[in-house]
């Protein structure tokens with residue numbers, strides 16, 4: 171099938187590559203010429219395991235192309251996926267300007283039937299808005315071209331995006347009961363048939379429920395994280411180990427083990443903005459979402475948990491201290507720095523006068539770009555951040571190690587080396603990577619999240 175993907179970011183690029191991989195003829199559009207140039211020169215603007223090889227394979231055989239040519243992109247696909255960003259606006263609602271622009275372009279250039287698929291995460295009612303915008307453009311052109319708008323939210327996870335797309339837990343398809351809606355549904359059934367060979371994964375529903383499902387999923391996952399973080403902080407006070415508690419509750423099948431890890435808060439381009447956007451949607455309808463408001467507040471506070479522990483251990487003035495910081499990306503296996511907890515930890519350390527030596531296995535370039543923007547107004551403060559070449563480099567001469575992202579490379583370091591490079595045998599672990607008993611035996615003072623029964627023992 172001929173497919174167009176509008177927006178070649180994390181979601182669009184993975185969607186385009188995976189649909190080409192199963193034999194479709196895919197045209198990826200982006201308005202950012204730099205991204206398109208990188209892709210046309212064999213590069214990858216993001217870090218995503220398995221993606222580069224897949225793109226190379228499919229561009230080579232001509233099933234995947236990248237372009238900034240809007241008119242050509244509209245002409246190409248019967249199916250037009252809208253996969254542009256929906257960042258928060260000034261009040262926290264989803265900013266739909268990129269979605270509207272994409273829809274307007276379809277209306278402006280379409281010459282035959284199109285199935286328009288909202289893949290971006292968009293508030294309930296956006297499909298109606300997309301339909302209206304396309305209809306307006308067609309009317310301006312005095313043409314009568316049939317089109318359908320359906321909702322197909324994406325559930326992939328950065329860092330495992332290719333796998334998630336190729337083997338989805340479910341495919342949510344929201345379409346209307348009218349004739350155009352049913353025609354679009356049939357087209358999408360055909361497009362997704364290869365993903366349903368083993369068993370049917372598609373859940374069919376109305377458009378509004380599909381739009382809502384995506385927000386509900388992210389809101390639930392964010393809730394589990396904030397719930398565990400709050401309990402972890404209590405565990406610290408009452409002398410329990412949240413890791414034991416996690417296993418104790420996760421073994422209950424009604425609860426399960428996923429998304430119950432305590433830590434220094436969630437980040438990324440989805441959870442924070444989607445929770446806020448859902449809160450805004452609800453308040454727009456006169457209904458406060460009190461649980462989600464608490465989820466966002468708890469997460470915001472949790473991003474400071476490491477700072478609280480560091481200040482408790484030293485003092486508010488950290489101007490005589492240097493910290494090694496491992497992990498900058500908001501989670502492992504991506505370079506994405508959007509809303510990354512590391513940014514808050516770095517700015518709070520720097521605000522207290524500290525020096526920080528940072529390292530991330532993949533995100534150094536992106537982190538340098540983003541953090542330099544965070545400190546654009548204070549070059550002196552920025553000068554106290556050193557971007558290191560390796561995790562061991564970061565340790566040299568630092569007073570303590572602070573772990574913010576749970577990269578595999580940090581799971582089992584040479585602890586003797588860690589001790590010998592640091593001035594103090596001291597670790598603040600925002601991801602609970604190590605066994606507190608082992609740390610004690612190694613003579614390392616270990617401050618984790620919600621593991622106070624062990625961490626109170628100082629080296």
Ligand SMILES: NC(=O)c1ccc[n+]([C@@H]2O[C@H](COP(=O)([O-])OP(=O)(O)OC[C@H]3O[C@@H](n4cnc5c(N)ncnc54)[C@H](O)[C@@H]3O)[C@@H](O)[C@H]2O)c1
Pocket residue numbers: 176177178179180181182199200201202205253254255256268269271272289290291292324325326327328439440
């Ligand atoms: N990143 C994720 O893990 C993830 C997962 C599921 C859903 N989503 C949702 O998917 C959507 C896209 O997210 P993302 O992380 O891929 O965003 P992104 O910022 O990485 O990519 C969006 C791309 O769209 C391009 N763009 C903007 N307007 C355009 C237009 N009119 N025409 C063509 N291109 C245009 C931008 O230049 C950018 O490259 C968002 O709604 C997001 O919430 C993201």
